[in-house]
Amino acid sequence: MAISNDKHAVIWTRTKDGPLKMVDLIVTPQQTRFSYTREFIDYDASYSDKHLAGGVSLLAPPQQYKTEQVTYAAKDSIPLYPRLMSMLPARNENNIQRRLYTRLLEKSDSPPKPGLDTDWEILLLSAHNGIGHLDVFRDDLVAEHYYHDSGQRHLLTSRSAYWKQIQAEIQNTVCDIDSAELLDAFGPTPSVGGMIPKILVAIPDTSHWQGEFASPGTAEVDGVKYVDVILKIEPIGYEGVLALEAHCLELHQQLGFEVPPFWLSEIDGMRVLAVKRFDRSEQGCPIPMESFYSVFAIGDKYFQSNADTNLQELAYRIARIGKVANLDVRATQQELYKRLLVALFTGNGDLHLENLSFLGGAEQVKLAPVYDPAPMRAWSRHNTRFAVPLIFDDKVGGLRENMIKLGEAYQYTKKQAENLIEELAEKTKDYVFKIETLENVPEQNKTLLMKTVKAEREKLVL
Ligand SMILES: Nc1ncnc2c1ncn2[C@@H]1O[C@H](COP(=O)(O)OP(=O)(O)OP(=O)(O)O)[C@@H](O)[C@H]1O
Ligand SMILES: [Mg+2]
Structure with missing residues (x-):
């Protein structure tokens, strides 16, 4: 008898009325298949706040599929349904959570094979x-x-085994913790994608944060209100990245973009940046959130990576999402075009498709607020203009003319795009001077960033 290689799982979600089963899931080396439960379809239809409703992906809306099966054909680069892939810690050896989970699994009684089995x-x-x-x-x-x-799980503090292990990994020291303890500390903790080490915690909602934190979902400690944040920890090799990111978050705020509150601090000698999560409602309910990458990779079988399109086509892809989801296409395109211009004016070459997300389910979705606007061009190995390429046409002119032309795809007239460039140039003119005054950022990174940004300004502004 052939042994089935099918993998089974279930997906649940937390509603204001409690946990609810959403789908049954089957994964084989060839495909991912799932179907919604009747209870979930009915509950999803009854949401009064449509922003909270939503299925596994924007492209798998429960009210359209009902109990019909959703299928996804596996590809080499994306073997699992992309929305599930995005819940895995990144596949690079520097990712702390992947390292720790892999180590845990290696010590288990029947360690999974590398690849899909381990990811699963x-x-x-x-x-x-x-x-x-x-x-x-x-x-x-x-x-x-x-x-x-979940109410009685271990409490996270800077004295817990979990934190000690994270600290040891970042500082490259040895932390004497056995695998049972490791499982206890890490078993229930969520992982987050991306390059910078990060964990999900709650911190006091006060203006002067001293580095205290607690488990995610904690609403209050000793009468002090807590908020859920994503806590980024500065890794060796990227000194100054969090100060630069905080600086860019502040600039976006001043420019009128929607930006979550954030706190820059230190814990046990490590620099950290906490950013309030926007995928939780005020009552603590989770809000559907899906990266552009996940949506495009589900909708397009040829899609391979988080930069696998170009900026013009990106505008049209957003328009296509507007045909299946309740999205204000014009507002989304115009907002994104402004973010692209600010990226040029700040040296953020890292606006890839996992740094842009949709917030909300198919019945009421919008562009997620600004996150991860770090000016990565301060590092020579990240010094590219745009992660998603701009198709440059010399016949159109230089950078300025090509950006103005790009504005058409994002529903801006030539005149409006010119005005936007003028306005943003004016409002970001002190940016380079402020970079110079930042503490904790190495001189060579400041110099490269200032030089890069000045050169781009010269190409953009008349
Ligand atoms: N404020 C927030 N609220 C909710 N989710 C967030 C928030 N900030 C980031 N995220 C999610 O966490 C992921 C990782 O965060 P972020 O992009 O800031 O980290 P990163 O490691 O610097 O990423 P990169 O690899 O792009 O440099 C994001 O892709 C996004 O899904
Ligand atoms: Mg990111």
Whole structure:
């Protein structure tokens, strides 16, 4: 008898009325298949706040599919349904969470094979209470235990084994913790993608944060209100990146963009940046959130990477999402075009498709607020103009003329695009001077960033 290689799991979500099963899921080396439960379809239809409603992906709306099966054909570069892939810690050896989960699995009784099997086990270990509203479990029993125990799970503090282990990984020191302890500390913790080490915690909602933190979802400690944040920890090799990111978050705020509150601080000698999560409602309910990358990779079988399009085509892809989801296409395109211009004026070459997301489900969705606007061009190995390329046409002119031309795809007239460039040039003119005054950023990175930004300004402004 052939042994089936099918993998089974379930996805649940947390509503204001409690946890609810969303889908049954099957993954094979060839495809991902899932179908919504009747309870979920009915509950989803009854939401009064449509922003909170939403299925596994914007392109798998429950009210359209109902109980019909959703299928995705695996490809080499993206073997799992892309929305699930985005819940895995990044596949690079510097990713702390991947390192720790892999180590845990290697020590288990039957370690999974490298590749899809390992990814699958990491997903089951860590894909709950992460970014967005999907919680993945091996089966319903595990889900029920998880929600039942969530009130009494270990409390996170800077003295917990979890934090000590993160600290040891970042500082490259040895932390003497055995695998049972490691499982206890990391088993229930969600993982987050991206390059910079980060964890999900709650911190006091006060203006002067001293580095205290607690488990995500904590609403209050000793009468002080807490908020859920994503906590980024500065890694060796990227000194100054968090100060630069905070500087750019502040600039976006001043320019009128929607930006989450943030706090720059130090914990145990490590520099950290906490950013308030916008994928949680004021009541703590998870809000669906999906990266552009996930949406495009689900909708397009040829899509391979988080920069696999060009800026003009990106505008048309957004317009196509507007045909299946309730999205204000024009507002989204125009907002994105402004972000692209600010990226040029600040030296943020890293606006790839995982640094842009949709917030909300298919029935009421919008562009997520600004996140990760770090000016990565301060590092020579990241010094590219745009992660998603601008198709440059010399016949149109230089950078200025090509950006103005690009504005058409984003529903701006030539005159409006020219005015925007003028306005943003004026409002960002002190940016380079402020970079110079930043503490904790190495001189060579400041110099490269200032030089790069000045050169771009010269090409953009008449
Ligand atoms: N304020 C926020 N609220 C909710 N989700 C967020 C927030 N900020 C970031 N995220 C999510 O966390 C992920 C990682 O965060 P972020 O992009 O800031 O980190 P990064 O490691 O610097 O990424 P990169 O690899 O692009 O440099 C994002 O892709 C996004 O899904
Ligand atoms: Mg990012």
